[in-house]
Amino acid sequence: MAQSTLDGPTAARSTVKARKRVWPTLEAYLYLAPTLIGLLIFVFIPIFTSFQLSLNRIAPFGNQTRFVGLDNYVTLLTSADYWDTVRITFLFVLGTVPTGIALAVALAILLSYPVGRMAWFYRALIFVPVIISSAVTGVLFRWLYHPVVGYLSYWMVQLGIFENMQQAPNWLGSKEWALVAVIIATAWRQLGFNVIIALAGVQNIDESFYDAAKVDGAGILQRIRHITLPLLSPTLFFLLVINVIYSFQAFGEINILTQGGPGRATTTMVYSIFETAFVGTPQRGLASAQAYILAVMVISMSFINFATASRRVHYQ
Amino acid sequence: MKSKLSVLSLFLIVVLLVAACAPAAAPAPAAPEAPAAAATEPAAEEAAPAAAAGDKTTLEFWHAMGGNLGETVQELVDRFNASQDQIFVNATFQGSYDDTYNALLASFESGGTPNIVQNFDLSSQTMIDTGKLVPAWQLMEADGYDPETFIPAVRGYYSDENGMVSMAFNSSTPLLYYNADMFEAAGVTPPQGSLSFSEFKAMCDELKAANVAPYCFTFGQVGWEFEQMLANSGGLFFNENNGRTGRPTEVQFNNEKGVEVFEFLTSLVTEGYSPNLNNTWTDTDSTFLTQQAAIEFDSTSDVSLIQNAEFTVGTAFIPHADSSERNGVALGGAALWLLDSGDEALNRAAWEFIKFMAAPEQQKDWHMATGYFPVRADLMEDPELQTFWAENPNFATAIEQLTTTNTTLADGSTNYAVLGGRAGPFPAIRRIIVATYSRVLNDGLTPQEALDEAAEKANAELANYNAFFE
Numbered sequence: 001m002a003q004s005t006l007d008g009p010t011a012a013r014s015t016v017k018a019r020k021r022v023w024p025t026l027e028a029y030l031y032l033a034p035t036l037i038g039l040l041i042f043v044f045i046p047i048f049t050s051f052q053l054s055l056n057r058i059a060p061f062g063n064q065t066r067f068v069g070l071d072n073y074v075t076l077l078t079s080a081d082y083w084d085t086v087r088i089t090f091l092f093v094l095g096t097v098p099t100g101i102a103l104a105v106a107l108a109i110l111l112s113y114p115v116g117r118m119a120w121f122y123r124a125l126i127f128v129p130v131i132i133s134s135a136v137t138g139v140l141f142r143w144l145y146h147p148v149v150g151y152l153s154y155w156m157v158q159l160g161i162f163e164n165m166q167q168a169p170n171w172l173g174s175k176e177w178a179l180v181a182v183i184i185a186t187a188w189r190q191l192g193f194n195v196i197i198a199l200a201g202v203q204n205i206d207e208s209f210y211d212a213a214k215v216d217g218a219g220i221l222q223r224i225r226h227i228t229l230p231l232l233s234p235t236l237f238f239l240l241v242i243n244v245i246y247s248f249q250a251f252g253e254i255n256i257l258t259q260g261g262p263g264r265a266t267t268t269m270v271y272s273i274f275e276t277a278f279v280g281t282p283q284r285g286l287a288s289a290q291a292y293i294l295a296v297m298v299i300s301m302s303f304i305n306f307a308t309a310s311r312r313v314h315y316q
Numbered sequence: 317m318k319s320k321l322s323v324l325s326l327f328l329i330v331v332l333l334v335a336a337c338a339p340a341a342a343p344a345p346a347a348p349e350a351p352a353a354a355a356t357e358p359a360a361e362e363a364a365p366a367a368a369a370g371d372k373t374t375l376e377f378w379h380a381m382g383g384n385l386g387e388t389v390q391e392l393v394d395r396f397n398a399s400q401d402q403i404f405v406n407a408t409f410q411g412s413y414d415d416t417y418n419a420l421l422a423s424f425e426s427g428g429t430p431n432i433v434q435n436f437d438l439s440s441q442t443m444i445d446t447g448k449l450v451p452a453w454q455l456m457e458a459d460g461y462d463p464e465t466f467i468p469a470v471r472g473y474y475s476d477e478n479g480m481v482s483m484a485f486n487s488s489t490p491l492l493y494y495n496a497d498m499f500e501a502a503g504v505t506p507p508q509g510s511l512s513f514s515e516f517k518a519m520c521d522e523l524k525a526a527n528v529a530p531y532c533f534t535f536g537q538v539g540w541e542f543e544q545m546l547a548n549s550g551g552l553f554f555n556e557n558n559g560r561t562g563r564p565t566e567v568q569f570n571n572e573k574g575v576e577v578f579e580f581l582t583s584l585v586t587e588g589y590s591p592n593l594n595n596t597w598t599d600t601d602s603t604f605l606t607q608q609a610a611i612e613f614d615s616t617s618d619v620s621l622i623q624n625a626e627f628t629v630g631t632a633f634i635p636h637a638d639s640s641e642r643n644g645v646a647l648g649g650a651a652l653w654l655l656d657s658g659d660e661a662l663n664r665a666a667w668e669f670i671k672f673m674a675a676p677e678q679q680k681d682w683h684m685a686t687g688y689f690p691v692r693a694d695l696m697e698d699p700e701l702q703t704f705w706a707e708n709p710n711f712a713t714a715i716e717q718l719t720t721t722n723t724t725l726a727d728g729s730t731n732y733a734v735l736g737g738r739a740g741p742f743p744a745i746r747r748i749i750v751a752t753y754s755r756v757l758n759d760g761l762t763p764q765e766a767l768d769e770a771a772e773k774a775n776a777e778l779a780n781y782n783a784f785f786e
Contacts, residue, residue, distance in 0.1 A: 280744035
């Protein structure tokens with residue numbers, strides 16, 4: 001090092017500069033390498049393979065493919081059944097996301113009040129569904145929804161809402177209720193996560209704002225409307241983005257509760273991909289095309305979220 | 317500039333890491349082996365069984381039997397492993413029939429294909445089309461094994477023009493299970509033989525009048541009851557004689573017989589005889605076992621399970637259309653398929669195993685533990701089974717239902733209806749039928765309209781599949 005300074009100060013300075021520039025980048029990538037390689041193998045390479053697959057019809061036993069160009073996409077976009085899954089997916093997202101976030105914020109505000117020694121208990125109570133796997137949630141709700149021996153209808157009858165089990169809604173068997181039933185189960189499991197995030201946001205708000213508002217004579221609803229919600233907006237925005245993506249990808253509950261039925265009433269885009277690729281007679285090319293359409297849709301939804309909702313976010 | 321550099325460096329790192337990993341991986345297993353072999357002379361006794369296991373031929377066997385059925389399969393596999401010291405069979409549970417079938421299809425691309433796989437009835441055509449089978453008839457010929465060992469319905473179901481393509485193992489037929497206590501309480505005669513659809517409903521009316529249960533009948537909309545009642549009514553599912561004399565190009569389930577069957581099944585729900593259980597098997601059992609329905613449609617494979625109910629259980633044949641006589645049922649369940657490993661010795665070992673599984677001793681125990689009926693003709697006269705059936709008549713119903721099936725028509729030709737359909741995309745078409753129930757029950761289509769719509773979709777599946785063979 002010392003010698004090189006003697007040889008030519010200007011040249012040396014530039015190499016050192018260059019090395020200073022290259023090495024940190026290289027070093028950073030070295031640290032990142034384990035993750036990047038994992039991502040490469042499990043995410044990036046499959047993204048390309050799956051695009052290639054989407055241009056082919058593939059025999060169920062895999063060893064025979066026919067190149068069909070964009071035919072899979074054409075088939076999907078001209079199929080009434082496929083547009084129906086798109087419609088159902090949007091209904092599902094609309095059903096889970098706003099209700100989920102609204103409930104979470106309400107619970108978070110309630111939980112942020114000092115509830116004494118039992119605070120940890122209530123928080124745990126609400127968080128428990130998150131750590132339960134979606135399969136278990138599915139089985140649990142299946143028992144609640146059972147049309148003949150289900151608890152939900154049973155209690156509705158006991159409470160006098162319906163005369164007998166036959167008159168209570170057939171949660172999973174009727175087209176009108178099946179989507180609602182699946183939305184309830186999914187929102188229930190996601191609720192705990194949303195509450196924890198919202199609670200952190202609520203607790204982050206400086207007490208002095210409330211004190212000032214109280215001095216000005218603001219009531220509790222006014223305080224929530226003018227202080228809590230605006231200051232919570234970064235958290236709400238985060239929840240919105242995460243929940244939209246999560247709902248687009250919901251699978252476990254649907255698979256256990258309805259398997260996309262009755263008919264196709266709960267076949268969302270993700271479930272349709274699974275069904276096409278892995279159930280019955282698999283058509284992996286068609287499924288890959290569906291995956292691409294879904295990806296484009298989720299990405300554009302996220303862009304729309306950022307473009308519209310983020311303007312309303314108020315950072316402290 | 318910066319981004320180019322980072323891409324380059326990322327590439328370098330990846331190359332370096334891959335290069336670093338690859339050579340390291342190869343010598344790794346070899347290296348410790350040599351010193352271990354040299355150093356473990358005192359521990360030779362311990363090493364001996366391990367070495368013996370290494371000499372054995374290991375076979376991978378995938379099956380789709382969960383719960384008590386899975387335990388019984390493992391018992392039989394253990395028995396095989398203990399019976400000789402040349403072959404070790406490693407049995408793995410792969411989930412449902414659909415899961416196992418799909419795991420197998422995926423394994424053709426990703427590797428790790430098993431030597432033997434248990435695949436369900438509907439997958440037969442695809443299995444043949446994979447071109448990766450060692451057909452059972454080849455091994456039977458080589459071994460001098462007589463295919464007449466199997467009862468004709470079983471042999472017929474799993475045969476192509478050359479002979480049996482797979483080894484029968486767990487065969488079943490659908491049954492009606494009924495709550496005998498309820499029939500007694502209502503003073504109604506339990507079903508004898510196969511009832512016609514209107515006789516069935518009349519019986520339901522009597523039960524309903526006696527108010528013994530909220531529902532008369534319970535069934536999940538799973539596709540099987542449509543296929544089986546169609547066969548029982550003499551209707552064909554596919555053209556080309558149910559896909560038995562050629563690759564089917566069209567479905568035929570939307571003809572008169574199919575409509576009559578579908579009309580019956582959907583009207584059971586719309587007229588309040590059955591709950592609308594959507595596309596499930598499990599809710600069917602829970603409805604019947606909690607005494608919310610007097611009769612249930614299920615496979616004979618659940619006899620031993622359902623018999624444990626806290627009430628007396630009886631079994632009967634499934635019903636048939638008013639417009640036809642009873643024809644009988646098509647075979648259900650699954651068979652053992654031998655996949656070509658490319659190694660003659662492995663294939664022979666696999667043949668030894670599936671032969672063992674179809675041997676009288678195993679078939680007898682399998683039947684008595686589960687309810688899947690024995691697939692061998694010689695067991696029909698077995699004295700031990702005769703006593704067993706006398707004591708447990710519910711186990712005999714399925715066998716009787718199958719052996720009394722009319723395999724030939726009045727004019728002496730083959731009754732393709734009861735041979736069961738065969739088509740590449742049959743699993744997908746079954747799912748179309750499952751979804752079709754809702755078109756009637758929720759969307760108010762007539763059975764004819766719903767089946768026509770289903771037929772259109774099913775024909776598209778057939779065309780898409782057949783295009784690979786043009």
